[in-house]
Amino acid sequence: MAMISMTNVTKQIAGKNILKNVSLSLDANSQIGIKMAPAESKILFQLISKRMQPSSGTITTNTNNILYELSNDGLYDNLTVKKYLTLFNKIGTTNKNISDYLQEFSIADIWNVKIKKLSIDQKKRVSLLRMFILSPELLLIESPLANLSDGGIELYLRAMKFVKDSGITILTTSHYIEELLLLGTDVYRYNAKVGLEKTDISEESDFEDDNSNTDKFQPQNVFKVACKLADKTIFFSPDEIDFIESINSVSNIRIGEDYYPSALTLNELEEKLAHFGFYRCHRSYLVNLQRISELISYSRNSYTLVLKGPAKEKLPLSRVKVEELRQLIEA
Amino acid sequence: MKLSIRKINAIFQLKIQSIFTNMSVMVAPILAIGFVLIMKLSMPKMVATGAFLLGFGVLFNAIMGGIMMGSYPLAEEKEKNTLRVLMTSSVNGAEFIIGSILPSILIIFIINIILVPVAGIPINKIEWPIYLIYTTLSGLISILIGYIVGIYSKNQMQAGNLSMPILLIFTMTPMFQMINKTVAHIASFTYSGTIIDFINDMLLKGYSLNFKNIAILSVWTIAGIVFFIYAYTKHGLDSE
CATH class of the missing domain: 2.40.50.1020 (LytTr DNA-binding domain)
Known part of the structure; x- marks a missing residue:
């Protein structure tokens, strides 16, 4: 059964079409990427996570356990990685043993470091682990690899593979198709005139x-x-x-x-x-x-x-x- | 709206940590103690009476501190996009507000107690239950005003600009009261004026509960809650 299915979803804000004719079916435990602008991506995430109603069209989701991350989401700079993740572990319902995952997310060496001292590569991995410990069924991420170094991309992709292998469905968006290609996913393009199209690779x-x-x-x-x-x-x-x-x-x-x-x-x-x-x-x-x-x-x-x-x-x-x-x- | 004690507790711990690491929030309580100490040591005894010093300290701590503790952290969370992360992580607005108001109230409460010996007032001269209830309530009113400011501002700079006039009006109430009788009369209907009147009466004449003070504080508390709920339902915490 599809995790999300969207049929002809259109969203207008202040008389302007932000999304038009978006139809998408996303199977459980799959991973896809959509090329779209940041403003479109934000609205898409809010529609899927039911924080916003579409102007027309239907969205059916098979889960309420959806988390999303926008590229400018912030972390608490004054906390250490340990305190930050423990905080979200308390908020979540599953109460995971975080230290089991430090290897997979390559953050064992920065466990006691304050977040403001981390590089953007490290922050992105901390952010990914934060979402992972909240055990979502569907994860929506905007531009995860933007501004990351080559090494950072490699480690992030490894962590992302671990997340996907744990049975989490992932949808990423990016303004640049090459970022989606690096993520190694099925790639769709959003076009304001025709909606979503699958790009053949x-x-x-x-x-x-x-x-x-x-x-x-x-x-x-x-x-x-x-x-x-x-x-x-x-x-x-x-x-x-x-x-x-x-x-x-x-x-x-x-x-x-x-x-x-x-x-x-x-x-x-x-x-x-x-x-x-x-x-x-x-x-x-x-x-x-x-x-x-x-x-x-x-x-x-x-x-x-x-x-x-x-x-x-x-x-x-x-x-x-x-x-x-x-x-x-x-x- | 369901409230989860576990999540409120997590936010409470987060806020306790961030209050101690964020100097812009702790500046008012620290200033309250610092100023009272400096004035006690430097000003002539005739002017710096116990009532004057305690009134000054409580205004700084409960009024100025309360407004700052309400507005700055909320504006900071919005500015740095951390509030959105909490909200998407299944924390709801009420849990966030309760979890963040509690540490601020706690700090205001503790500093109000510390101010008594710092101002050099014998502990037995204070009507403790009424003193604590009145000062904590005025702290709560200030925090609610601070939250309303926080809801309407996008970043810390804007929160500072919006809260400054409000903060000055309430903190300088005793000075306004010196201008003339009409202004003094108007000022006595503000919650900060009530606190000053109460402290002066308690230390100089002996205080007995009076209807006016209770009515003013209740009206301010209810108005604070109503306006806060209005702003919250209309704009949400993180309006974009």
Whole structure:
């Protein structure tokens, strides 16, 4: 049975749509990530935890034991980690023996340290353990990895795996898709026009197979991408396209602010567009190299490509691809 | 709304710890004792009588301290987003309020007792039951005023700005009473004025329970509770 199911949930605040047409079914003991803005994420958490009623649509939750954490949640700086966690253990009903979990959450060495002296990596793990000792069935977390160091991310992910293995369902949100990819979850994107969409992430191995096909390449000087819309078929020149994104197994051509679905798969498009300066920067994205304006590195493991144009669209770039991309551009 | 003693106890312990580590809250009780001591040692005996010193100390502790203990910690919790964490961890508003009012009342109560010997008043001259009830009640009224300020402010800075005028009006009641008879008459209807009148009467004339004092304190207490409940139900503790 689904832990939460949301059908066409819309929430308006002060006449403005914050969330629109959100439909989601989350199974027990699963873990998903949703790409959405912080304001949307806050409202989504409040809706799921029943602190707020939706404007329309229905939300059914299978549990009342829901905890959520927003990225700016605070800890009591003047308490030590031990006092802080003991406080929440008293508030909770299960009364766990906290010292059993210090290894899993990598905080044994800071047990008697005041919270104000901790790094953000350590604070995030303390916060995760705080939620864990309250034994929720569903955990909603906003941007858990934001601002964390590489080492911090590794330890946090280990703690998070422990939480999930204990039977807790986890939903994370982030403004950046690469953060959700690091969490290794199914990724959904929230789009104000169409609601939630699942982003396809094919296995890395499939992708390598496709690369070997490039040997059979046939030069094509003329190629237009065909998109069928209602009874019309629209042809786009490769140079018009900003990027192509795979959503629910459909390749969507992004031009300006609009998406056009194509009948071809991302792999087929990649093959056809490689010689027009398109590059597969990520499993779900094919980018027009001419449209790239910036490459940003948020941490050593995550890179983001920023495209030209008013939307300043951001695409994830796999770590393994950075060098390859540099060579392509600089050659 | 269900109340859990376990959660109230957890909040109580948290607040006790945070009061002792937060100097901005402890400053009023410490100042109360410090000022009374300094004035007793430095001012001529004619001016710094026992009644003057004790009245001054109680105003600082119960009125100023109460308002500060109500407003600052609540505003700090809101500013640092720690209140939201408690609220999402199944602690409800009533549990939080009870758990946080109790330590403040306890401190005000203890300091009010300590002030008597510090002001150099013989212990047998104090009508202890009435003294403790009146001063604790005025502490409670101040804490409620402080909470109302806390509910309407977003951070400690704003809480400071909002509470300062209220705090000055009530703490300086005895000075207003010196201006003229009309002001003195009006001031005698404030809860701080009542406390000063009571202390003066008790130490200078001998005090017997009178209806006016009891009525004023009861009205202030009820008004404090009503306004607090109004502000709480309308805005909640953590309105965003």
